[in-house]
Amino acid sequence: MIKVSIFYPYRENGRFDFDYYCGKHMPLAAKHFESALKGWSVDKGLSGGEPNSAASFVAACHFLFDSVEAFQAVFAPVAAELVADIPNYTDSEPQIVISEVIVNV
Amino acid sequence: MIKVSIFYPYRENGRFDFDYYCGKHMPLAAKHFESALKGWSVDKGLSGGEPNSAASFVAACHFLFDSVEAFQAVFAPVAAELVADIPNYTDSEPQIVISEVIVNV
Numbered sequence: 001m002i003k004v005s006i007f008y009p010y011r012e013n014g015r016f017d018f019d020y021y022c023g024k025h026m027p028l029a030a031k032h033f034e035s036a037l038k039g040w041s042v043d044k045g046l047s048g049g050e051p052n053s054a055a056s057f058v059a060a061c062h063f064l065f066d067s068v069e070a071f072q073a074v075f076a077p078v079a080a081e082l083v084a085d086i087p088n089y090t091d092s093e094p095q096i097v098i099s100e101v102i103v104n105v
Numbered sequence: 106m107i108k109v110s111i112f113y114p115y116r117e118n119g120r121f122d123f124d125y126y127c128g129k130h131m132p133l134a135a136k137h138f139e140s141a142l143k144g145w146s147v148d149k150g151l152s153g154g155e156p157n158s159a160a161s162f163v164a165a166c167h168f169l170f171d172s173v174e175a176f177q178a179v180f181a182p183v184a185a186e187l188v189a190d191i192p193n194y195t196d197s198e199p200q201i202v203i204s205e206v207i208v209n210v
Contacts, residue, residue, distance in 0.1 A: 039209075046204055055203065060204065095153075
């Protein structure tokens with residue numbers, strides 16, 4: 001299983017609309033990805049490891065797919081639409097990481 | 106549900122022993138966290154969003170707990186032991202993020 005993670009870095013006075021993100025943007029992506037998508041989640045950053053420190057990201061999402069190819073096949077046709085929706089919920093610049101889930105207990 | 110994520114940033118020529126990490130370090134942590142731990146996973150960084158780009162992290166793990174307090178209660182007594190084990194699998198400096206899982210589909 002591979003995981004496509006999108007991190008929205010924390011910035012002071014940054015804007016992030018969780019209602020829009022969880023209620024509109026992510027369901028739109030999930031709908032486009034259809035059955036290739038094996039699961040998705042959204043994390044809201046709370047803190048770093050030190051008390052009262054800021055989390056490095058204000059929000060992150062994770063999409064699960066069987067393979068990188070399976071992700072690319074469904075993402076490419078809708079990438080422009082999804083990217084154009086980003087300013088509707090944040091002024092943060094997303095950072096993408098593709099990883100392999102090697103243990104899941 | 107809260108997630109304690111530990112990211113090991115990618116560095117050229119950095120060292121990371123996945124066998125030790127998944128076979129020794131993570132099971133040790135999971136054993137110490139006992140029933141407070143609701144799940145854990147390990148991700149291996151593959152790439153960034155651009156083709157042939159490096160993932161920002163070589164490895165990441167995620168521990169799930171019911172609350173930040175539940176995590177702190179089991180982590181504090183074993184923190185020194187777990188931190189002392191880090192050089193056995195990496196020379197990367199871990200970065201911790203505590204987040205709340207607000208959607209999980």
